[in-house]
Amino acid sequence: MKDAIAKILLVDDEPDILEIVSYNLKNEGYQVFTAENGKEGVQKAKKKKPDLIILDVMMPVMDGIEACEQIRKIPELDHTIITFLTARGEDYSMIAGFDAGADDYIAKPIKPRVLVSKVKSLLRRNAMPKGDEGNIIKIGDLIIDKDQYKIVFKKEEIILPRKEFELLSLLTSKPGKVFKREEILDVVWGGNEVIVGGRTIDVHIRKLREKLGDDSFKTVKGVGYKYVK
Amino acid sequence: MKDAIAKILLVDDEPDILEIVSYNLKNEGYQVFTAENGKEGVQKAKKKKPDLIILDVMMPVMDGIEACEQIRKIPELDHTIITFLTARGEDYSMIAGFDAGADDYIAKPIKPRVLVSKVKSLLRRNAMPKGDEGNIIKIGDLIIDKDQYKIVFKKEEIILPRKEFELLSLLTSKPGKVFKREEILDVVWGGNEVIVGGRTIDVHIRKLREKLGDDSFKTVKGVGYKYVK
């Protein structure tokens, strides 16, 4: 999913809310569909296959909980995020919502700005899991959290520049494996277009060695590099 | 991992969370056990030998960190994955957790779907090493992984230069078979054009003998060499 515009389905029986929320989301560039009750919501969900569904809990005809359960049964919508709208304090409905397969909930009264940022973060989170899961790598006294772009080495948090981080990520993704220079270029330097000089990898390896200790990065002459703990 | 149902132990002092998470995991077909504090958790871990343990950090009687340390001391649970539940932003507890031997952490508030997909990926990660052994040759205390360009000898990882690696690969590809000098030249030295002196193979064999022990490389006079375990 590159930058395809995310589709959002909004289900609520109050026209006011429908309009306000819809306006705000469209403003952010999302493609918004609406439905006025659970039943209609499920139907539109099937047809539009949205990336995110915002469900009001209390609705006539079919409430949000039930709608959510229905939607969760649709295999195509497996990766769709579902979030509820609940009145503040309605804890029970939040729990019931999670139970039905929801991913999050948004408290009423709705604050557009909060809503928008929540939607963004939900969509962002969903975009990840496709390609690479298992986002945390732990080897000896090195911890790498790809999601957060964060590295902890010997209990100290370290900040690495982009390239260095990517290179480290690659090497640690399979400790012990020797990565050929070619492989490294492909992954870290996007390989196809950009042509970087032959010594570039070495220089970056050097940086990593400076920061994380010499011993872990082994050179395999004529082949490439590998990481060992 | 065949389809043996994975066992998950869930440890948290809040009944709500226990219930929600438990429900979601059971729904995915996992066998779920629960405990309400660290102490109880450790006991159940011993008894049930789960594949994955989800530990809340903050708990009465014995907190998650301590529980984790205890569990890590149990040899039978060596391969059990441990993951923490931590409140967002509680960085210190994340680090402490890793320090205690955890494999991952899950941020609160819990999003059931996120949780489930994380659990899946964690269990998958653990199941991998058994299943896919593609180009791996194993003979006695020698393991050769051509893809990864990796050699493990008597449990030690060894780095071999290109030619030596290729020569070893060839010989071990059919243990016991005698490779004629001519054959070796063909495969390892691209054979057709390049002319290498007569003693070159011998010298490389010598190197291998130095590194991997004399006995495995037998000389067959007038013919070539072979590898035996």
Add this chain to the structure above:
DNA sequence: AAGTCTTGTGATAGAATTATGAGATTCAAG
């Protein structure tokens, strides 16, 4: 047992590859 052929070994030269220091260039934040 001496002769002949083949392999093992130590030393070393030549090739290839990588490490490093210094500096140019790019890029983004202020």
Add this chain to the structure above:
DNA sequence: CTTGAATCTCATAATTCTATCACAAGACTT
């Protein structure tokens, strides 16, 4: 527009591999 970090380049030094040679050591023949 500065400024500084990040990234990349390049020339040179340092390493490590490879291959070769000369000779020692075995093994097989006759």
